[in-house]
Amino acid sequence: VLEERFERLLQANGPSLxxxxxxxxxxxxxxxxxxxxxxxxxxxxxxxxxxxxxERTFLFRVAHNRAIAHLVRSRSLGSVxxxxxxxxxxxxDPEAGLSERQQGQRLLAAVHKLPxxxxxxxxxxxxxxxxxxxxxxxxxxxxxxxxxLNRARQMLRRLLEEKK
Amino acid sequence: MTADTELDLWRAQWRSCxxxxxxxxxxxxxxxxxxxxxxxxxxxxxxxxxxxxTVAAAAVLFPNTDNIxxxxxxxxxxxxxxxxxxxxxxxxxxxxxxxTAAFLDISLRRCxxxxxxxxxxxxxxxxxIAFCLMWLYHYHSQRQVLTLGTxxxxxxxxxxxxxxxxxxxxxxxxxxxxxxxxxxxRQLSQELNxx
Numbered sequence: 001v002l003e004e005r006f007e008r009l010l011q012a013n014g015p016s017l018x019x020x021x022x023x024x025x026x027x028x029x030x031x032x033x034x035x036x037x038x039x040x041x042x043x044x045x046x047x048x049x050x051x052x053x054x055e056r057t058f059l060f061r062v063a064h065n066r067a068i069a070h071l072v073r074s075r076s077l078g079s080v081x082x083x084x085x086x087x088x089x090x091x092x093d094p095e096a097g098l099s100e101r102q103q104g105q106r107l108l109a110a111v112h113k114l115p116x117x118x119x120x121x122x123x124x125x126x127x128x129x130x131x132x133x134x135x136x137x138x139x140x141x142x143x144x145x146x147x148x149l150n151r152a153r154q155m156l157r158r159l160l161e162e163k164k
Numbered sequence: 165m166t167a168d169t170e171l172d173l174w175r176a177q178w179r180s181c182x183x184x185x186x187x188x189x190x191x192x193x194x195x196x197x198x199x200x201x202x203x204x205x206x207x208x209x210x211x212x213x214x215x216x217x218t219v220a221a222a223a224v225l226f227p228n229t230d231n232i233x234x235x236x237x238x239x240x241x242x243x244x245x246x247x248x249x250x251x252x253x254x255x256x257x258x259x260x261x262x263x264t265a266a267f268l269d270i271s272l273r274r275c276x277x278x279x280x281x282x283x284x285x286x287x288x289x290x291x292x293i294a295f296c297l298m299w300l301y302h303y304h305s306q307r308q309v310l311t312l313g314t315x316x317x318x319x320x321x322x323x324x325x326x327x328x329x330x331x332x333x334x335x336x337x338x339x340x341x342x343x344x345x346x347x348x349x350r351q352l353s354q355e356l357n358x359x
Contacts, residue, residue: 076345158175
């Protein structure tokens with residue numbers, strides 16, 4: 001039953017977890033490591049989940065906690081500073097419009113550049129979580145979530161403008 | 165562009181990062197890793213019980229002073245290690261499902277606990293080695309003419325010095341890594357508490 005539940009959670013939320021992992025890592029190899037770390041933590045935590053919060057809140061809590069741990073580890077090892085990560089511009093022609101996927105990459109690169117406290121709320125907002133869920137995941141007041149989100153959106157807007 | 169339209173657009177772009185996929189064998193790898201972690205835990209317990217059991221059995225089967233002293237000292241070392249681990253990790257329950265703020269707080273406490281454990285571990289190791297060397301010297305000097313200088317340069321004792329040297333290097337590196345981790349955790353904690 002546990003294996004089925006674990007498989008179902010991973011299947012249903014795999015892309016969300018992968019995007020979250022991508023927003024905290026500098027390259028594909030690090031991202032895969034973090035994903036495995038998240039999945040391992042989820043496997044360990046799942047038997048203790050008693051439904052105190054929604055499954056999605058539970059999942060994102062585990063994922064964000066592992067992402068924080070990964071961030072601390074990579075910073076203390078002196079790995080690539082995330083602020084310096086650039087996603088290459090793959091546009092064949094500057095005049096041509098960006099495809100949605102390329103725009104997604106541009107957005108991801110901009111989210112990368114946000115300070116951690118804004119990156120946290122922004123990734124959750126982009127995944128469609130409610131303010132109350134974000135507060136529940138991060139352990140901060142809902143009013144604080146709103147303040148962080150406003151600043152995060154302003155910063156993200158500015159970063160995307162710079163990239164145009 | 166209104167805020168909601170902007171958000172809808174961002175969300176659509178965000179979800180379009182579709183080439184990022186979860187590896188198909190991820191759950192199998194996780195199960196393998198969990199199994200491996202359980203095996204390592206069992207090995208830890210088995211080694212402890214094995215060493216403690218052997219010296220205790222020797223003391224029961226051949227109850228002379230040497231064997232009894234060795235058994236008592238070994239179990240004192242084992243008990244002090246488990247006691248320290250229990251005290252040092254008190255209140256640091258598995259934090260994976262806690263909020264990020266609580267997780268960071270526990271991570272800071274865990275990191276400090278690991279640094280404390282390195283100091284205790286070093287103290288315990290030096291005490292154990294000192295005891296074992298004294299015990300061995302006493303044991304062998306009863307059976308043959310043996311000077312301390314000769315004993316300390318036996319090949320098996322030289323191997324102990326070599327292992328100690330390797331452990332010292334590993335200890336210094338581990339402490340440095342944990343100190344850096346603690347500094348990063350503090351910095352991250354400050355960053356997250358700015359707002």
